Amino acid sequence: MIGAVLRYLALLPINLTFVFLAFLLSPLLGAISLLAGPRLPGILQWFSTLDADLDGGISQRVKGYKAGLAGWGLWWQRTCWICRNPAHGWQSELLGMPAAGSIIVRQVISESPKNQWYVMETAKGVRLFCFKRDQPLFGGFYLKLWFGWVIKPYDGRNHHYAFQIGPKRS
Structure with missing residues (x-):
């Protein structure tokens, strides 16, 4: 069990870096999604969730997420989704077991x-x-x-x- 705690603590700075990057890049990633669609291309999707696209708040019925948005509203909703689930892809693919x-x-x-x-x-x-x-x-x-x-x-x-x-x- 000590090994698991040490592994976790060793990965913590890497995780915090990816989470910070997800917050920092979320407006840009939200903008890219307006061109690329609700699933970001390649490893950019790792800044959000792997089990849902950037419109996951709608399908998961998360309060405040609405279908049918476009433009700034859609950009803001997807940016918020990235911030709600920052770096989950990195946490799974790179830091996961x-x-x-x-x-x-x-x-x-x-x-x-x-x-x-x-x-x-x-x-x-x-x-x-x-x-x-x-x-x-x-x-x-x-x-x-x-x-x-x-x-x-x-x-x-x-x-x-x-x-x-x-x-x-x-």
Whole structure:
């Protein structure tokens, strides 16, 4: 388990660099999407999600995302989607770990406050962890904390690297 934590910490600066680049480039990437369509070409898609295109907020029914937008409205919505899901492709393809044959070797879930702790092992015996916590704040808001590697392989191949701190509404 110590190896998984050290691996995670070693990758943290790389992850933060890609997330910062996603935020910084999001207006440009949103503009490119107006020409290229909702799926950015090549590795540019890695600045967003691999399991959804830049209009994923619509199909996933995320509050505030609307169908039928064009021009500045569409650019803004896609730019916001990139910022909502920054660098998920990089986190999966470059920093992720193979999901095929991986198993959960330990699982601890508590309800108050909601904590989830998982230890996984890849088919090659590499240990990974995932810690999720929803810290209650006020007025139905929570602080969402997510560290480690995501259990569900969103791209169908890899447990992607996760470092997420942000607000969540219940």
